[in-house]
Amino acid sequence: MKKLNYKTIAKEVINLEISALQKLKKSLDKNFDKAVNAIVNCQSKIILCGVGKSGIIANKISATFSSIGTPSFSVSAGDCSHGDMGSISKKDVLILISYSGNSIELKNIINYANRNKITLIGITSKKNSDLYKNSDISLLTPEVKEAGLNIVPTSSTINQLSLGDALAISTLKKKKINNTDFKKFHPSGSLGEKLKTVEDLMLTSNKIPFINENTTMKKALTIMTKKKLGTLIARNKKKNTTGIITDGQVRRFSAKNLNLNSLKVKNVMTNKPIMIEKNTLATKALSIMNEKKITCLCVYSEPKKSKTIGIVHVHNILDKKIY
Helix, strand or coil, X not given: CCCCCHHHHHXXXXXXXXXXXXXXXXXXXXXXXXXXXXXXXXXXXXXXXXXXXXXXXXXXXXXHHHHCCCCEEEEEHHHHCCCHHHHCCCCCEEEEECXXXXXXXXXXXXXXXXXXXXXXXXXXXXXXCHHHHHCCEEEECCCCCCCCCCCCCCHHHHHHHHHHHHHHHHHHHHCCCCXXXXXXXXXXXXXXXHCCEHHHHCECHHHCCEEECCCEHHHHHHHHHHHCCCEEEEECCCCCEEEEEEHHHHHHHHHHCCCHHHCEHHHCCEECCCEEECCCEHHHHHHHHHHHCCCEEEEEECCECCCCCEEEEHHHHHCCCCC
C-alpha cells in the first residue's frame, strides 16, 4: 500500500483554495460597492445567517464587524423558523450565506425579509437560486472545486470568509476607523496591549518631574532624587516645556564643571526635548526611544505641542510586555 504524503495533500488543498480566491477576486462587481454602502448606511445592526458550514462562517464575519464598531450578530437559520426571526428588525441589514442558495432553512428567512422590506444581501454561488433572485443585493461567488472528494466545504467557505472580510475592511475604511477607535473595542488580551497608547501608560500630574528652567541645579538634583525617574522636565514661567535633564547628562556635566550646583537648569538642560502626541501607540514610542537612544518622552495633547501633560518611560512600556 502506497504511503500517503501528507505535505503533498496539504499543498493540493492550499492550491485549490488559492485558485478559488483568484476566481473570487475577478468576480467582484458593482454589487460589492452597493453591499458596502448598505452596511455603512445601516441605522441598526448587521445580521448574518448561514446553514451548516456557512453558518460558522457567518459567526466569524459577524464577530469581525463587531470588532470594528459595526453592531452585528449571527442567528441560527433553524432557530429563525421557531421564533428567532423577531430579533431581525426593519432597520437591520441581513446577510444570508449559502453556496447553493436553495437551502430549505433559508426560505422562511428570505420571505420574512422581503415581506418586511429588510435590506437583504445574499452571498451564493448559484445565479438561478432563490437567494440570488430574492436578494436586494446579490453577491455571486464563483463555483469552485472543493478539496476532498470535491464535496467537503473548503474552497467555497474560504471564498465566503474572504468576501466577508473584504466587506468588513471596506466598511472600516469607509467609516475611517483608526487605531484609537479600534482599541476601544479590544481593551483586553494581547491585541489590547499592542493597541495601548502612550496616554494609557504615561505618568501625569504631580508624578511628572517638572522644574523651572531658572532653578539652581542644587535644588534640581534634590527633586530628581525625590522623583526617582532620573529625569527632569524644564519649563519656563508660561509652563511651556523648554528642555530636559537626565542623570546621564548630570554625570557628564559634573566631570567637566566643579560648580554644577550653582548653575541654572537652563544652562545644563538639552533644549527642545522630543515630544510625542498622547494618542501615539506605545510600540511607536518604544521605537522612537530605541532609535534616539533615550529612555523617556514628553507627552503633549494636540494642539498644545509645547505643554507637557505626561511623561512615558521605557519601563512603563516594557512592564506591559509591549515590545
